Amino acid sequence: MICLELFWCFLKVGLFSFGGGYASMPLIQEQVVSSHGWLSMGEFTDLVTISQMTPGPIAINSATFVGIKIAGIPGALAATTGCILPACVIVMLIAKLYLKYRSMNMLQGILASLRPAVVAMIASAGISMLITAVWGSVEQISLGNTDWILVVLFLVCIVLLRRFKMNPILVMVLAGVAKAGIALMPKIFVT
Amino acid sequence: MKNKKKVLFKLFVSTLYLSAFTFGGGYVIVTLMKKKFVDEYYWIEEDEMLDLVAIAQSAPGAIAVNGAIVVGYKLAGFAGALVSIVGTVIPPFLIISLISLFYNAFRENFLIAQILEGMQAGVAAVIAAVVYEMGEGIVQSRNTGSVIIMAGAFLAACVFGVNVVYIVIACLLIGVIRTLIGERRRKA
Incomplete structure (x- = not known):
């Protein structure tokens, strides 16, 4: 069924x-x-x-x-x-x-x-x-709830794609690695 | 008979190979098909291949699959189409099946979750760039009708949440009417 x-x-x-x-x-x-x-x-x-x-x-x-x-x-x-x-x-x-x-x-x-x-x-x-x-x-849209890291990543990706004509797959991978790197940073500094 | 079997086998191997190693979507795979079937095997004339690609692009569905169907059908009829469909579908089917097995375990890993989250922003950017390029072409065509359709469809989909199936049906009807009016004008 x-x-x-x-x-x-x-x-x-x-x-x-x-x-x-x-x-x-x-x-x-x-x-x-x-x-x-x-x-x-x-x-x-x-x-x-x-x-x-x-x-x-x-x-x-x-x-x-x-x-x-x-x-x-x-x-x-x-x-x-x-x-x-x-x-x-x-x-x-x-x-x-x-x-x-x-x-x-x-x-x-x-x-x-x-x-x-x-x-x-x-x-x-x-x-x-x-x-x-x-x-x-959509219900959670508010200034305080904004993930600014992702907003910046999104804008950087647009520039890489439009201005530098970078390969889309490469741009996506870079965005992923960048986010993981930023998330790991506090952990590295604490230890 | 033996010859047809040979064609079917070759068709299967070629579509399987093309589907497994083609990154970057339908348009790329169609170009590679042209290289294989027109330039390498001499099975199809160049002009005819262009028309077959146009058919693949104008029918609904994935262009890679449509291209395989139309080439297979041209070369070996219904059996040819079936063989090329199976050849084209097997690689993504296997790959995604494997990935979906690991997806949940993957998603719970902190690092991978972060990477995927970053990639979501990346995908949104890729789509934004694609939309910009496609939309630019439509605006530059200076066809008022097309621009109105684009704006209307965007409002319907994004603001009013209309089911996209209805938007497609509406635009199909508009297309039929516009074409009929255009042809009548040309005749008059």
Whole structure:
């Protein structure tokens, strides 16, 4: 039963995430964090981090991760199958039409309207992640509760990415190491 | 028959290999597929590969998986698509299964928890940079419709908490209508 739910959930993710990569992120967040509460926002952010550092698409990684957590290997298989099935049907259908007619005007037209919305939804998911990292949750936003170290790290990372065009994986690793280093500092000075 | 088996086997090994060693998302893997299937095996013409990539990008789902499906289907029909899907999915499935086994133990370690927390800020920055680049392209296109869609979708998702599935469906419909109007104008 739970496997069926996982399958159905990730079927929706697979069906509605246009644009690849980050585009699936808001949908996974909606299904896995908001609707079903299978992962906390913090766990979801960890999952995106792990996805960045391992090969494989975010959607497949999430399906496997959530599936295993909720219902073991059968859950992972159900979720992953659900995630791939829509693409399977739709890609083969378009490929068939393309091999026959060799034109894709309508498709390109529809995508042109979808792309701006995808950017907006990725932005929205990114904001949730930042809020989770810095304050814990939306309800806890206040000046006193702000994790200033993470705010500074976030800004430094932006500069490294935009000004110095540094590799995103390297930037993330540096941010992690920097945070751990800062956390260890008082311990070193005390002992 | 033997020839088809050989193609399927080669397809499986190539997709498995590409999926296991490609960091950096769908666009990278699609480029590598082109190198392998167009430049190395001569299985697909360059122009056709470009169209196949366009198909992979326009269908919903992960681009790496879609690319594998479309290339597999082109080369060996339904069986080809199946073989490439399995080849593409096995590596991330195994890797994430392994990681999820250790995740909880990992998370409780003080040092790793700190590293992951710092990386959360890093990921948020990476996403911010991606959004900036993509959004810049849309604003610079000077297409009023696109900018309105972007602003509207952002308000709906971030401020009003509308389910993103509905936002996608709404934009699909808007896209159909815009395309139909555009085509009628071109004809008139």
